Amino acid sequence: MAAPRILSGIKPTGRPHLGNYFGMMRPGIEWQERGEAFYFIADYHALTTVHDPAALREYTRSVALDFLACGLDPKKAVLFRQSDVPEVTELAWLLTCLTPMPMLENCHAYKDHVAKGKVPSHGLFAYPVLMAADILLYNSNVVPVGRDQKQHVEVTRDLAEKANRVFGEVFTVPEASIVAEVATVVGLDGQKMSKSYNNTIGLFEEEKVLRKKVMSIVTDSAPVEAPKDPANSAIVALYRLCAEPDAVALMEDQFRAGGIGYGDFKKRLFEALWDRFAPFRAKRAELSADPATLDAILEDGARRARAVALPTMDRVRKAFGLK
Numbered sequence: 001m002a003a004p005r006i007l008s009g010i011k012p013t014g015r016p017h018l019g020n021y022f023g024m025m026r027p028g029i030e031w032q033e034r035g036e037a038f039y040f041i042a043d044y045h046a047l048t049t050v051h052d053p054a055a056l057r058e059y060t061r062s063v064a065l066d067f068l069a070c071g072l073d074p075k076k077a078v079l080f081r082q083s084d085v086p087e088v089t090e091l092a093w094l095l096t097c098l099t100p101m102p103m104l105e106n107c108h109a110y111k112d113h114v115a116k117g118k119v120p121s122h123g124l125f126a127y128p129v130l131m132a133a134d135i136l137l138y139n140s141n142v143v144p145v146g147r148d149q150k151q152h153v154e155v156t157r158d159l160a161e162k163a164n165r166v167f168g169e170v171f172t173v174p175e176a177s178i179v180a181e182v183a184t185v186v187g188l189d190g191q192k193m194s195k196s197y198n199n200t201i202g203l204f205e206e207e208k209v210l211r212k213k214v215m216s217i218v219t220d221s222a223p224v225e226a227p228k229d230p231a232n233s234a235i236v237a238l239y240r241l242c243a244e245p246d247a248v249a250l251m252e253d254q255f256r257a258g259g260i261g262y263g264d265f266k267k268r269l270f271e272a273l274w275d276r277f278a279p280f281r282a283k284r285a286e287l288s289a290d291p292a293t294l295d296a297i298l299e300d301g302a303r304r305a306r307a308v309a310l311p312t313m314d315r316v317r318k319a320f321g322l323k
């Protein structure tokens with residue numbers, strides 16, 4: 001069987017956090033050994049919320065730096081900016097014409113927005129169609145994502161199947177790849193870690209900020225001596241992501257036994273997180289001191305991405321009757 005085409009994206013709406021890393025970046029870095037991996041910084045998608053050009057540029061670069069620092073190898077994987085291949089917006093329009101409104105009305109990002117009483121932009125409503133265009137433009141087989149993106153990959157599959165029925169076999173039908181243990185990484189308040197909930201831990205926080213954030217993790221009010229439930233603790237959930245299995249087992253036993261306060265467990269979590277990202281921090285410092293190298297990586301990525309996207313668009317335009 002030919003090597004699979006793997007593709008995923010991350011929105012530059014802020015600095016990447018532990019949910020992004022464990023849910024998508026780390027699995028993506030593992031996938032780069034097993035097929036042709038394409039990862040992009042979804043700056044068109046970020047425009048649904050970021051309306052500050054300087055911030056958008058800075059977040060875009062910092063997402064790229066974080067990904068590279070964590071182990072994305074630009075010789076193996078293609079790293080590019082979504083907007084460097086603007087044909088994706090053309091494909092999004094073609095797919096829009098096949099998308100039933102109720103399908104988008106059912107998507108959770110839009111529903112959550114409306115439930116909060118906010119007025120969604122057309123961009124937010126059509127967001128899953130642009131995402132489908134991202135995936136289909138590169139003939140992707142596998143899409144590594146966290147659980148919150150599963151519904152969007154299903155929309156993509158539906159649209160690809162529909163286009164294939166109407167216009168002949170024009171698209172590859174992709175599949176989501178979700179790593180069960182990290183499908184939903186919890187944040188400081190125990191809900192899903194998300195920039196929009198303001199409960200994130202960034203991958204490269206300053207030491208003081210990281211310590212402060214970890215110490216602010218929400219717990220119940222159990223006193224030091226009381227036994228505690230490791231199953232419902234954000235401290236243990238985050239510790240599992242960054243500590244060795246025997247250290248995790250020890251923390252779980254000590255939770256159950258009682259006699260240690262949450263503050264001590266939080267200090268242990270801080271140490272584990274700090275150590276876990278130490279080698280990446282050094283690499284990030286090196287990369288950020290050399291902006292020309294990052295520019296060259298993104299340019300090379302754009303070139304390699306276009307080499308796949310342009311023939312796809314030719315095929316699609318013909319199939320849809322535009323040529």
Ligand code: TYM
Nearest residue numbers: 008009010011019020023024042134145146183184185193
């Ligand atoms: P974004 O930028 O919100 O998140 C990037 C990736 O991180 C995952 N993730 C999480 N995983 C586990 N636990 C969490 N708490 C957590 N928070 C975020 C997300 O599931 C995602 O995989 N729409 C996408 C970007 C995108 C895309 C695409 C992805 C645009 N086009 C095409 C795949 C294919 C998004 O907003 O991700």
